[in-house]
Amino acid sequence: MSRPADADARKAVKPVICYPNDTLPKPPMETFRAARRSAQKTSEVLVPARDAACFHVPQGHFFRISSVEGPQVGDLNLWNANDLSERFYSGKTRALHGTHLTTGERMWSSFPHLRPMATIIDDTLDWYGMDSFGGSVHDVIGTRCDPYTGNLLAGSQYHHCCHSNLTRALAAETGMDLLEAESYVHDVLNVFMCTGFTRDTGQYFMKASPVRPGDYLELFAEIDLLGALSACPGGDCSSEHSSDTAPCYPLLVEVFAPEATALETWHAPQANGYNRSHGVSGDR
Numbered sequence: 001m002s003r004p005a006d007a008d009a010r011k012a013v014k015p016v017i018c019y020p021n022d023t024l025p026k027p028p029m030e031t032f033r034a035a036r037r038s039a040q041k042t043s044e045v046l047v048p049a050r051d052a053a054c055f056h057v058p059q060g061h062f063f064r065i066s067s068v069e070g071p072q073v074g075d076l077n078l079w080n081a082n083d084l085s086e087r088f089y090s091g092k093t094r095a096l097h098g099t100h101l102t103t104g105e106r107m108w109s110s111f112p113h114l115r116p117m118a119t120i121i122d123d124t125l126d127w128y129g130m131d132s133f134g135g136s137v138h139d140v141i142g143t144r145c146d147p148y149t150g151n152l153l154a155g156s157q158y159h160h161c162c163h164s165n166l167t168r169a170l171a172a173e174t175g176m177d178l179l180e181a182e183s184y185v186h187d188v189l190n191v192f193m194c195t196g197f198t199r200d201t202g203q204y205f206m207k208a209s210p211v212r213p214g215d216y217l218e219l220f221a222e223i224d225l226l227g228a229l230s231a232c233p234g235g236d237c238s239s240e241h242s243s244d245t246a247p248c249y250p251l252l253v254e255v256f257a258p259e260a261t262a263l264e265t266w267h268a269p270q271a272n273g274y275n276r277s278h279g280v281s282g283d284r
């Protein structure tokens with residue numbers, strides 16, 4: 001197609017933010033922080049390198065994902081512990097908060113629920129911001145490393161991708177068979193991963209994560225959660241994933257319970273208010 005005469009003018013139109021941040025309900029961060037100060041640790045799970053593990057976080061409790069031993073990226077799935085059909089919705093979370101999450105932002109659940117599942121209350125990597133390549137940490141733009149893409153691109157049969165790790169962990173936790181468990185695995189929050197899109201070609205890139213042992217991401221559970229975390233075979237994701245070549249380390253998940261009175265002023269998220277008639281009147 002030939003370039004139209006007004007091409008420059010059309011390209012110069014300024015973008016508008018699809019979902020301005022000031023329209024989102026604000027999380028009560030002071031309440032959460034005060035509750036966290038009184039909280040006591042109740043459990044922990046050490047996720048082995050190149051594998052995944054499940055953990056439960058009751059509504060109103062906190063969970064912390066920590067780097068231990070060495071730089072390591074984690075792929076996080078979350079479900080409503082009482083209804084696994086309600087699960088983390090990476091795409092809508094991206095639309096609401098942008099490509100990477102940090103303190104005060106939320107992990108939102110799938111339709112028809114669309115409510116906060118977890119709110120980030122602390123992020124020791126929040127100093128990173130956005131680097132000169134357009135990279136940042138804790139993205140909701142990647143999906144999860146998986147054996148199907150590896151097979152498509154390289155003909156491989158690699159079994160310790162995050163997708164397979166999460167599938168095995170969920171099957172072991174719930175007693176589902178592998179195929180059923182796989183159907184519940186979904187696009188992740190890439191904890192500690194440093195990613196972006198190249199400015200010239202728009203391609204998805206990764207670079208060595210800035211995470212170091214002792215860094216953590218901490219979240220408040222807005223509903224009863226079942227989580228699964230995979231310690232990605234990419235390690236710090238500085239070179240490649242979908243193989244056993246990168247150095248990999250465990251990740252620690254710890255759960256903390258606040259004092260019973262600490263959340264008295266807090267209101268749990270309600271079901272989404274859309275009436276689900278989809279424009280059809282009368283009985284559905």
Ligand SMILES: [Zn+2]
Nearest residue numbers: 145162232233
């Ligand atoms: Zn991975």
